[in-house]
Amino acid sequence: MSLHAVIPQYWSETIPEPLPPSPFELIANPGPTRARYINRHPRTFRHSRIPLPFISRLLGWTPPDTPSAAFYRLYELLVLDINIQFRNELEYFCTSHPDWSVSSIPDPADFGDPLRYAVLAVLTQLMCDAFNRRIALGLPRDAPPIIQDFDEVQARPKVFEQPPDWAPRVKPLEDKVFLPNGKGEVFREDDEENICKRFKSMNIIAQMAHIHFI
Template identity: 50%
Template sequence: MVLLSSYFSEPLPPSIDSLLNQREKVRQRFPPSHRSPWRMSRRAVLFSTGDTALACFYRIYQFIVVDWNVALRNELEYFCIMNPDWAVADLPDPADTQDPARYAVLAGITYLLCEAFNRRIELGLPRDAPPIVEDWEELARRPKVLERVPAWAQRVPPLENVLRIPNSKGRYVEEGGPEVCEPFRKLNILMHQPHIHFV
């Protein structure tokens, strides 16, 4: 059983190779609520016990690398909706000098967060929108405050050599293919576009 306190330590997460070689261990490391539809009870517990944006960001990284779509979507919703004060631009720089590949993936994820959250915002759903919208006109009157990529992520250079990350079925995406993740491609990483939209 995983202690909740393990969610709140924020050392750098495992390397990409380590995650890919132990996909099932990643799934076992997180409670069952990551494998089922989004549960407010789990979120309330985490929120009340001191979860952080960086810890959540590192969970998103793990779910993206191992291609665990249900957990990824749940974590994106948690970051976006339950914690509207967690600005993407304020994510601290992991300063990952030991592992350029992991650093590049982390940088690429900030672009995906902005893409996912800004799509909702452009559709009229600010991050602090109520779970059940009763007054769409009031939401429409609010200024659209879009998320921004952190400055550190914009400075992360592309990898010298192409990094190919397979999906959960062990398949690789081809460069120029319709399924390639564009923010990662710009960092010289080829992987399938993760399922980041949850509207």
């Protein structure tokens, strides 16, 4: 078996993706994360962050992308309210990797950081909201980029996404947390027009993200 056949298995089965920074760590120091995503070609960041084995570095090999890596990118973009890149990554996860079901996203088991764990759990629900809206409109995740027979695509069975089993088990925070948006604005918990109900159910007050795309 070749090295290139073995190494992807190393990423997908052996070592978990490193967790991203906690929300307030990102908010306090957004520069490195913004620099990673804004005005950068996706190939520079759409890959695993698991350290490369020495032999792979010698060969100049690029690590593959993984569902967890993509999921953690979405988390960083969501927390920092980087809207365009957030929607681009939602679309990438949805349409470029229809084999990556939301329900199969591995459990981060983030018991040491309840806020980060809660945000990650809510993110799985937002992903389902975004993907399922498209599916309900007759756009399955594996729809071709250019649809020549829309009736055929719409006639396909509608397979809706579900959050992973671990997400509903994540408990709401004991103390209410207010997450600012990208402009530093903090919203009142009674501002039903602007805040996210899914976050509110976890005792987090945050602006509703722009999750829908065509």
